[in-house]
Amino acid sequence: MREIASNTEWKKWGETDPLFGVASWQGKNKNGMCPWTDEEFYKLGESDWKDFRRHWEMYGVNKESCLEIGCGTGRITSQLAIYFNEVHALDVSKHMIEYAKKNIKIPSVSFYVSNGNQIPLDDNSVTSAFSTHVFQHFDSLAVANSYFSEIARVLNPDGSMMIHLPIHRWPTMPKVFKMLYQIRKQVGNVKAHAKRLLTKYGMTKPIMRGLSYPIEFFYQILPKYGFDDIEISTFVTKSNNGPHSFIFAKKAP
Numbered sequence: 001m002r003e004i005a006s007n008t009e010w011k012k013w014g015e016t017d018p019l020f021g022v023a024s025w026q027g028k029n030k031n032g033m034c035p036w037t038d039e040e041f042y043k044l045g046e047s048d049w050k051d052f053r054r055h056w057e058m059y060g061v062n063k064e065s066c067l068e069i070g071c072g073t074g075r076i077t078s079q080l081a082i083y084f085n086e087v088h089a090l091d092v093s094k095h096m097i098e099y100a101k102k103n104i105k106i107p108s109v110s111f112y113v114s115n116g117n118q119i120p121l122d123d124n125s126v127t128s129a130f131s132t133h134v135f136q137h138f139d140s141l142a143v144a145n146s147y148f149s150e151i152a153r154v155l156n157p158d159g160s161m162m163i164h165l166p167i168h169r170w171p172t173m174p175k176v177f178k179m180l181y182q183i184r185k186q187v188g189n190v191k192a193h194a195k196r197l198l199t200k201y202g203m204t205k206p207i208m209r210g211l212s213y214p215i216e217f218f219y220q221i222l223p224k225y226g227f228d229d230i231e232i233s234t235f236v237t238k239s240n241n242g243p244h245s246f247i248f249a250k251k252a253p
Contacts, residue, residue, distance in 0.1 A: 014093030070134030074100030
């Protein structure tokens with residue numbers, strides 16, 4: 001199975017600067033003015049999870065077990081391990097996983113190095129699914145589509161998911177804006193391909209692609225996989241006063 005292109009830079013961030021790869025705040029890279037310390041980094045996860053948890057609880061969440069897609073170095077995983085009885089944390093970067101394991105020694109957490117195409121869990125095996133700052137870096141909606149299909153497979157009936165990703169809706173002339181967006185995205189694809197080649201040969205640092213999701217995408221795709229009660233929530237996190245958009249949905253009984 002062909003590897004997802006965006007896995008390339010994520011693996012590279014895991015090798016070169018894993019904390020900054022997860023939380024890319026200005027000056028917090030390892031050679032920056034004030035690089036992340038482990039204590040500061042995991043405190044950020046604690047703060048953000050308080051904001052995330054509050055909204056998930058308002059929507060409805062089962063605390064029995066949780067799948068985390070793109071756990072990185074465990075910024076949020078450490079909090080999920082406290083909240084849920086059982087956590088399955090996935091990432092495509094073995095270096096990220098190794099860093100997380102070093103700092104999160106909780107028996108209820110299982111870590112997996114994923115290929116980005118399949119979730120290595122059984123059907124109907126978890127009650128909840130979570131991801132933050134991951135889906136925004138995919139190359140295309142097709143990659144997200146594949147992930148939503150896999151989430152639906154492993155999620156229990158009545159289980160819920162909370163997935164962070166950027167969302168847009170064109171206010172006027174949607175066909176025109178969609179065409180312009182597609183042109184811009186194709187240019188971005190060419191640039192990304194070139195930069196990935198340069199990264200491969202050590203000539204530049206890894207890229208961070210940005211993907212925004214049209215709001216209608218969720219209402220077209222998710223019901224096909226058995227999701228209902230689809231809701232979108234945008235709220236500000238206290239850590240950086242920045243707005244975050246999440247999609248919530250439940251797997252139908």
